[in-house]
Amino acid sequence: MATDDLMSKALAALDEVDGPMSVEVIHRLVDVSAATAPMTITEVADLLDMSPHTLRYYERIGLVEVARDASGHRSYDAKAVRRLVFLTRMRLSGMAMRDLQHYMRLADKGDDTVPERLDLLLEHRDTIRRQLKELTLSLAATEYKIATYGGHTGPSSDEEA
Amino acid sequence: MATDDLMSKALAALDEVDGPMSVEVIHRLVDVSAATAPMTITEVADLLDMSPHTLRYYERIGLVEVARDASGHRSYDAKAVRRLVFLTRMRLSGMAMRDLQHYMRLADKGDDTVPERLDLLLEHRDTIRRQLKELTLSLAATEYKIATYGGHTGPSSDEEA
DNA sequence: CTAGGAGTTCGAGCGCGCTCGAACGCAAGC
DNA sequence: GCTTGCGTTCGAGCGCGCTCGAACTCCTAG
Structure with missing residues (x-):
């Protein structure tokens, strides 16, 4: 199961669900x-x-x-x-309260803090990307498990591995 | 910014990061x-x-x-x-402890509970998909904000909207 | 004039998922 | 024999992000 494979699976998933x-x-x-x-x-x-x-x-x-x-x-x-x-x-998007507090303190200090705020945002962006990647893998793992159950409905070979 | 656009952005993000x-x-x-x-x-x-x-x-x-x-x-x-x-x-992948407890109680009950466990997994899969979609949107929002800061480094027009 | 409803402040409590500390047991090495 | 180190149980505490309740004020409608 190549990484690209996972990607397309995740994408398909995204397309399917219409976030309520x-x-x-x-x-x-x-x-x-x-x-x-x-x-x-x-x-x-x-x-x-x-x-x-x-x-x-x-x-x-x-x-x-x-x-x-x-x-x-x-x-x-x-x-x-x-x-x-x-x-x-x-x-x-999962930014922690303390980070938001930090960000807002900066925002209140004025425009001089824009670069620092930008850094926070970039960091947050990377966090989101990491989460996306992890979730994609989790999705694959879950779908694999589902396939295990769905594939053959006989007795489970090894009691919840 | 079409949805497909967001998708590809998210995908690109996934490709960029090599999850450490x-x-x-x-x-x-x-x-x-x-x-x-x-x-x-x-x-x-x-x-x-x-x-x-x-x-x-x-x-x-x-x-x-x-x-x-x-x-x-x-x-x-x-x-x-x-x-x-x-x-x-x-x-x-974010499954709650109580759900895992439930799942494991079922697993301990034997193979009869496979269908029920399958349901739990399917539900969890949908949860992950929803999270993926939300994160993708969050990523887009964050990148938009970054672009705002990165685009013109002049005085912010409206103090953190 | 009175009752109701929406707002206020303040501090406490909650659910989650750990995380830690105290007090103890057991086996090996000096 | 005694220390060292890894394990044990038990119960309490913690950080996060709210969530709630009590006691109060204020305005409006009947």
């Missing part, structure tokens, strides 16, 4: 750029498919700053929402 | 089939790149049964090692 929510979510995230008016916590939560609890959590660990309205309620302006979209996207 | 350890680990796992003599806990731990602590943990949550030698030390026979290889592979 993931794709949709990302698309939704992309479209938020149009957001203008400040939003309430529940609106943002609904938009990003997360709980208000989590939004408050993100704020308290310093990932995002959020203004308050007259009565002390959070008011998410476009910038905050955009940042949360970015955060969500990165979290979805 | 993941591939190697899997290969090693595959080759263990030759194992014959009972092994000590540290030998198995070294083989599978995990700690003795973790091996004991796997045993105590019922994933695997391990015999003891005369002085009460664990003695991993070929069957146990094979099972651990399988477990490791599945864990690496």
Whole structure:
């Protein structure tokens, strides 16, 4: 089973599945750029498919700053929402909270930190690539096992190897 | 950016990275089939790149049964090692402990449970496929962001969106 | 005036998958 | 005999990323 073989298998898999929510979510995230008016916590939560609890959590660990309205309620302006979209996207792709904190501290420091941020992104990209490769192998292994079961439905020769 | 475009990008990524350890680990796992003599806990731990602590943990949550030698030390026979290889592979591919427990309970019940186990595997395969798709999108998003930074190194137009 | 609902802060708790430490057992080597 | 080293059991702790509940405030509708 050559590596290229695995690749094509993985690709085929990707084509087969029409990601029920993931794709949709990302698309939704992309479209938020149009957001203008400040939003309430529940609106943002609904938009990003997360709980208000989590939004408050993100704020308290310093990932995002959020203004308050007259009565002390959070008011998410476009910038905050955009940042949360970015955060969500990165979290979805498996970036660790501590890395996001790091990244955001840099972002808050200004444009001088762009190169450093770029480094973080490049590193993250490599991480994703590694994950992709591992998952592809896992897929192959799982499909092999499935074939073992599906191939001959007789008694298993060796009790779960 | 069409989906096929993303696909090819992901594929290219897969080709670029030569997984420093993941591939190697899997290969090693595959080759263990030759194992014959009972092994000590540290030998198995070294083989599978995990700690003795973790091996004991796997045993105590019922994933695997391990015999003891005369002085009460664990003695991993070929069957146990094979099972651990399988477990490791599945864990690496992200199967949850509770699912593995379920699967192993079934395996211990005998061949009647093969269809049910097959279902679990099929489900897991779909999970991996979904993850692959999500990661591919994440990769695209990250590369887009990188391009944003790499493209023009001037002041960021909108402070981390 | 009162009840409801949405928001607030704060600190604690949870599920996962380990990870560790303390206290002990056993066999080999000096 | 005694240390060294590898193993044992048991229960507790940890890092992550939330998740929840209690107690409170504020605004609105009836």
